[in-house]
Amino acid sequence: MTPTRHPRSARLRSAAGWVLTGALVGVLVWFGWPSTLGGCTTLTIVSGHSMEPTYYTGDLVVSRCGVPATGDVVVYTPPGVDHGRVIHRVVGGDAAHGWAIRGDNNDFYDPWRPTQEDVLGIAVLHVPGLGRVASILLDPWAWASLLVIAGGVLLWPSKPGPDTAPPTDTGAERPLPEPVA
Numbered sequence: 438m439t440p441t442r443h444p445r446s447a448r449l450r451s452a453a454g455w456v457l458t459g460a461l462v463g464v465l466v467w468f469g470w471p472s473t474l475g476g477c478t479t480l481t482i483v484s485g486h487s488m489e490p491t492y493y494t495g496d497l498v499v500s501r502c503g504v505p506a507t508g509d510v511v512v513y514t515p516p517g518v519d520h521g522r523v524i525h526r527v528v529g530g531d532a533a534h535g536w537a538i539r540g541d542n543n544d545f546y547d548p549w550r551p552t553q554e555d556v557l558g559i560a561v562l563h564v565p566g567l568g569r570v571a572s573i574l575l576d577p578w579a580w581a582s583l584l585v586i587a588g589g590v591l592l593w594p595s596k597p598g599p600d601t602a603p604p605t606d607t608g609a610e611r612p613l614p615e616p617v618a
Contacts (some may be wrong), residue, residue, distance in 0.1 A: 477502040479558040481512050481524050482568030487540030488524060495569040496526060500558025504532055510560040511538070513551040523547065554594065 483496040491510070492498060500512045505527050512524045523538075525547060530536035533549030549555075573579050 442527060476575045477558070479512050480571075481522055482572055487542050488526075489542045491526075492524070492563060493565070494564050495572075497564045497567040497571055498560050499564075500560045501563035502557070503559045504553060505536065505559050507554060511536075511551075512557045512560065513538070513549075513555045514557060515547075515551075516551065516555055523549075524560070569616045 439479055460469055480501065480502045481498045483492045485555050488510075498510075498512070505511045507529060507530060509526050509527050510524060511527055512522055515521050519521075524541075525540045526534045526539045527538055528546070530538075530550060532553040535582070536556075538547045538549065540547075582600060
């Protein structure tokens, strides 16, 4: 005999599941909300060789807002360059007068001295190679190709299945042969 469960305990478990799911989604939104939408997280796909051997082209770097210190890798928008991003290491300076920044593979400093307003985030997570996959998802031609393939799959005529096959000839309505005299 199986024990019966009390309906109230089932409702409590269901409610607890929803609360746990809501809390998990809240944490993911809090930590993953992009800076472009007013959040604190910036995803950057590395391009170039200036940060080798720390980061290579195609690596994905996640950065979070904060005040950088010397030695931190930061993502910043160069002053006067609206949509550009640079990911380099802070080697000196301060928030008020601007930081001295350069790439790990460079023997010269960046021409900009970004201030706190220019810094999008401090690198906190590095995923090698994931940027190559992510860059495919950012390509409009990739999305157009996927839509065409999906449309083709949906619109392609299918073979008739066993339920749609024409009826087989059972011979019930076949005329009788003429008698031979």
